[in-house]
Amino acid sequence: MKKILVTGALGQIGSELVIKMRGIYGTDNVIATDIRTIDSEVITGGPFEILDVTDAEKMFDIAKRHEVDTIIHLAALLSATAEAKPLLAWNLNMGGLVNALEVARELNCKFFTPSSIGAFGPTTPKDQTPQDTIQRPTTMYGVNKVSGELLCDYYYNKFGVDTRGLRFPGLISYATPPGGGTTDYAVDIYYKAIESGSYTSYIDKGTYMDMMYMPDALNAIINLMEADPSKLKHRNSFNVTAMSVEPEMVAEAIRKHIPDFKLDYDVDPVRQRIAESWPNSIDASAAADEWGFKAEYDLERMTEDMLKKLKK
Numbered sequence: 469m470k471k472i473l474v475t476g477a478l479g480q481i482g483s484e485l486v487i488k489m490r491g492i493y494g495t496d497n498v499i500a501t502d503i504r505t506i507d508s509e510v511i512t513g514g515p516f517e518i519l520d521v522t523d524a525e526k527m528f529d530i531a532k533r534h535e536v537d538t539i540i541h542l543a544a545l546l547s548a549t550a551e552a553k554p555l556l557a558w559n560l561n562m563g564g565l566v567n568a569l570e571v572a573r574e575l576n577c578k579f580f581t582p583s584s585i586g587a588f589g590p591t592t593p594k595d596q597t598p599q600d601t602i603q604r605p606t607t608m609y610g611v612n613k614v615s616g617e618l619l620c621d622y623y624y625n626k627f628g629v630d631t632r633g634l635r636f637p638g639l640i641s642y643a644t645p646p647g648g649g650t651t652d653y654a655v656d657i658y659y660k661a662i663e664s665g666s667y668t669s670y671i672d673k674g675t676y677m678d679m680m681y682m683p684d685a686l687n688a689i690i691n692l693m694e695a696d697p698s699k700l701k702h703r704n705s706f707n708v709t710a711m712s713v714e715p716e717m718v719a720e721a722i723r724k725h726i727p728d729f730k731l732d733y734d735v736d737p738v739r740q741r742i743a744e745s746w747p748n749s750i751d752a753s754a755a756a757d758e759w760g761f762k763a764e765y766d767l768e769r770m771t772e773d774m775l776k777k778l779k780k
């Protein structure tokens with residue numbers, strides 16, 4: 469990776485990945501793009517262009533003009549928003565992806581796009597979900613993610629595009645909040661713990677999902693993209709995870725720092741149904757074996773860091 473184009477650069481992953489990669493690869497070598505502008509270091513701190521990923525021509529122009537050799541395609545709607553607007557999700561998530569893959573094919577770029585635990589469904593084995601298993605998701609987001617994994621493998625097999633991906637669990641971060649996801653409760657709970665000392669969860673007690681702290685997610689992207697291709701048996705996409713948690717466990721970890729923290733519930737049936745269709749925990753051993761994946765943050769360590777950073 470020498471010159472990198474990032475789509476969706478103002479989103480939850482992009483806003484931190486761009487800054488980290490500019491530190492590693494050089495400020496001018498990471499071209500951030502997004503459909504909007506906001507007050508952000510991503511825009512003021514290096515190259516930035518407005519890009520709607522459904523505009524194939526503009527995406528090609530930007531990539532060609534900057535002579536990029538890598539595309540990190542992050543622009544997408546998350547699960548709950550996609551469920552509310554399924555056609556928009558199909559058009560944006562799949563239209564954006566195929567445009568980005570075409571640019572990668574034409575300009576001979578390496579390619580990364582995230583998949584998700586959302587690529588699994590109710591018939592997938594729920595505990596320690598294997599790397600290779602049943603994928604029959606019941607959400608539009610999941611349909612997009614499975615289709616995306618297949619499409620990326622297709623571009624690799626058919627055209628030789630160096631596509632690589634990760635099935636991310638819920639990502640927890642303090643810099644930019646996520647929007648419209650099912651796992652977002654595990655981010656909101658920390659904000660509310662600091663603001664008001666209590667949180668009302670829309671995901672029910674006892675509902676396990678995998679999570680990962682953003683620093684581990686950023687390292688995983690960079691390490692996978694830098695991995696020796698001859699070691700990769702899989703490509704799209706690798707299971708990765710750091711912890712399997714349910715709301716009470718997160719609350720308990722918060723109480724070690726805020727003893728009076730209160731958690732109650734007002735379950736949202738839509739997001740609860742999505743959560744129940746996803747695994748309780750996933751097995752990341754293929755990622756560990758093929759390119760050395762390892763998460764540094766468990767629930768305790770993440771909670772300590774989240775609360776410290778959010779207090780600032």
Ligand code: SER
Nearest residue numbers: 546547584649650651
């Ligand atoms: N965090 C995502 C969501 O909840 C899952 O990939 O939609």
